[in-house]
Amino acid sequence: MNTTGIFPISAVVFVLAALPFGPLSNTMLNFLSFAMIITLAAQGWNILAGLGGQFSFGHAAFFGTGAYAMAVLQMRFGINPWLAFPIAMIAAGAVGFAIGFLSFRARLRGSYFALVTLAFAEVFRILANTWNFTGGAAGVLVPLKSDPTQMQFGDKRWFFWLALACVTGALFVTHALVRSRLGAHLVAVRENEDAARALGVDALAVKLQAITLSASITGAAGCLYVQKFLYLDANLAYGTWISVEALLAPIVGGLGTVLGPLVGTLVLLGLGETSKTVFAKITGGAVPGIDLVVLGVLLIGCVAIAPRGIMGLVRRRAKA
Amino acid sequence: MSAALLQVRAVTKRFGGLVAVDDASLDVAAGSITGLIGPNGAGKTTLFAVIAGFEAPSAGRVALLGDDITDTPAHVRAQAGIARTFQIVQPFAGLSVLENIRVGAYLRHRHRAAATASAVAVARAVGLDQMLEKPASTLTVAGRKRLELARALATEPKLLLLDEVLAGLNPSEIRDMIPVIRKVRDDGVSILIVEHVMQAVMQLCDVVYVLAQGRMIAHGAPGVVARDTAVIEAYLGHGAAARMQSQQSIAASVPHA
């Protein structure tokens, strides 16, 4: 398996970081910031599923836990968001560890594991929706402060850079992981768990480390989501939408590749937005759900033409 | 004689009503190549799985260097020095040859550079050094068997369990592999080998155990075992030994099962 070097990663990050210096509309900046949040969630998923082969359908459980922890720590405990952020990541990681412990120890794999993660996310959604502590069905509002010490920025570019910094961190973590012993073990477990065990790999420990890391990265995406929209309810935090976004992007971008989640998110969200505008122009009114149709077609095309995602196509090109 | 490297004592393994291994015992002496032969379905692979920790025995004990490892998980046994190959090869198909071997090398080498160097050295020893960057899925049968061997060797084992690494190879490939296996032993790795290719068993093994229908029916020097009446009958059916004796010596040619 090829690994993406430091250079292409740095180049992509520099280009993205430079974008706000150009003439960027507010809509565009919002779009990019949102894309960074989704990318981060997808990067978390990619570690567990892309590298480790454990396909989760419930990364909302981690996204939502990160998000709720971020919101609740600020609102109920008055904790500064900069401090709440790492605590929320740890909380999401702990939920990941717990779900991993229960399902991997029971030797759940494949679709069974996917279903169990989905079920956990749904249980969390229902709990958050009914529990007063999390604001119940009304959700949690974080008051607008526009103060960098509160992780809120008058200049929206700063939020984008913050989110990009998180994505960059995850890029380098993934890059280091792919080249590490743990990364080799993780990929070995994905490829053939029995063979890995025969070579001394503690499959359970490896999967637990992967899901914990994966969950805390996706949890960080939840934290950013709260700081961007300053509002949270159970369907936003634990809804299926984020589980789907988190897995579509790496599949389209390139499973298990370092840049796959980022590339996939930009393509998917970009196409979604473009198709909405284009179809609105053609038909003279919004066509609800048209972006989903386009995404569906893209996903089918991806599976048929580029099973290794866009990064796979890029590599084949580069080699030819 | 000092205690054997591996001791298998009265191991039984049942799958539901089927007794795959029935009260089988064997020793692998340190520094030896010990053979395990027997007709198809005799329980050889099952016994390997019990030794390597992939199947828990229904009864009996397994000890490595005198330490009871019967309840030790497979990956811990690998750390303790037991490496196995799979009869049905289990490559990491999506990875290159080097990456495959390096997974094994990571057991004793934490850092990537050291693990890579060790993996390359092992690849050279088994003759895979020309295809390090090739995807494992593109290897021929012979290549895959070598890869199984290389990965196991990369864990730097004390005891190597080889399950039919010569099966599916043509005669010239078999001739190439025999010195490779002997060299492994000469480098200090004890070997327990399951093999149907009798020519290899005769050339390589110091001691041979014979398993038939789960029971250990004979053991001893290869030449002696091959002439054993019970062994011949296990392979060829009741009365075969008498018929064969009237024909010729069969020292080197117990037919393939």
Ligand SMILES: Nc1ncnc2c1ncn2[C@@H]1O[C@H](COP(=O)(O)OP(=O)(O)OP(=O)(O)O)[C@@H](O)[C@H]1O
């Ligand atoms: N997991 C299992 N569940 C049920 N039965 C099994 C299982 N594994 C092996 N067996 C049965 O146990 C018996 C011994 O099988 P085993 O594979 O150990 O034989 P073998 O000596 O390795 O044969 P071969 O020479 O064909 O490789 C066979 O009857 C087989 O069908």
Ligand SMILES: [Mg+2]
């Ligand atoms: Mg067998």
